[in-house]
Amino acid sequence: MSKTLTDKDWIMISAYLDNALSHTEAEKIKIRLEQEPSFKKGFDEIAYTRRMLRSLPQKRAPRNFTLSPTKTKAPIRTPWLQPALKYVSIAMAVMTVVLFVSPYFFFGMPAAVSQANETGTLSMEKSSDDTGNLESPAIIYWNPILGMGGGGGTPDDSVTFAGGRGGGPVSTIPITESVDAPGETETPALAATPLAEEEVPSLAAVPPTAEASSLATPQVTGEASTQEDNAGDLSTLILGLPEPEYRGTVMETDQASKSTAQETLSLRILLVFITGGIALLSGIIAFILRKR
């Protein structure tokens, strides 16, 4: 029955209960209450609801809310501070990560470390050259013919099978043995492969002795074309080949460049720590400000 009443009817009933209608409007309501049962029922329901609400007990304030001089002071409002610190923290965190991973990401290893290692290697080569020592580091060749599997090796020092990266055997050619006792050097079967010999030019940085030259030169010249063909295939290298323009030359270096590399490394680490610290500190302050 109450569905027949319109919104305006409900507003009129509500206002009538609160004596908020004019005399004319109140008279109209009285007439409808006498003539329309549905209107009377709606009126009773709203009156009951109103009576229930007015029956709610009045609560006393649990304490006095009087103000003290400290409470009335307006707080220093810095609404920009928390968001600003939050963004600073995020930016510093990103910068820290970028500083930390960029050398690995772009160059495969920290540039400064790489440079330092290279400097050290070249210094050793130069030192060996100066003293006339014929001992050179063993050159390890990746032998793609024997393929994958690798592991183990022969008892012979001249042929070694090495594992690593799931790879196949490699051959190691100790240069000193080939120079001092060419007859005793067991030419490995693996050495017959073109790839095993094409690494010889990498030794060009070390000036060979006359005997060594006589033995090594034919191999170098004989396989020169093969080396050139495979020059672009760096995947077969372990120790790597120097760039063509540097082959056969002795690279000069000095302690200054090494120390510069170390300084660069130290500076980068310092920056990582500084940006990381700022990110952490600003993040903590922003968190505290947000919780307030």
Added chain:
Amino acid sequence: MDEQTLINEALHGELDAFNRLVLAYQDLAFNVAYRMLGDEDSASDAVQNAFISAYRNLRTYRGGSFKAWVMRMVTNGCYDELRRQKRRPTVPLEPINPSDGEEIDSAEWLAADDPSPEESLEQAELEHALQHCLENLPLEFRSVVVLVDVQGMDYDEVSKSVHTPLGTVKSRLARARLKLRDCLQQFQELLPPQFRLDGGAR
């Protein structure tokens, strides 16, 4: 000292004068806040913030009903408190015994101070049902019905308190009462006979 004199003194920075106004309105303010928020602690926070805000913004008072102006601060404080609760919802814990600082694990704290347990229970059920229905109302309806039906304020004061035209107040009040009627009908079986619509309360 009359209200206007206290207001004038408060406008000149007399905190004591303002505190006397606070004492005059704090029960009313607390009741409004409690009925709107349904929690004593939240209501206390809202009222305290409302009075602080009132003191700081006293110069915006342009005359008229000071009660309506204070209630406007209180309702705004309740809106802020509800928004804050919405952002950071909390789960109420049982009260802590102030003497030993431990949680009271019995239901003793639920007991009211009324002499008769039956009356207390009936009153508590009624109040619970009403409070539940009030909290289910939209906020703008709730503020109007609390000010008019619970606190007995007239339409003009409510209109100024909630900063809404008089016609809107009437409309909101009628719709709020209808919603409350529908809600209370769900509790008819639980309410004492004298509080039922078809019982002795009519």
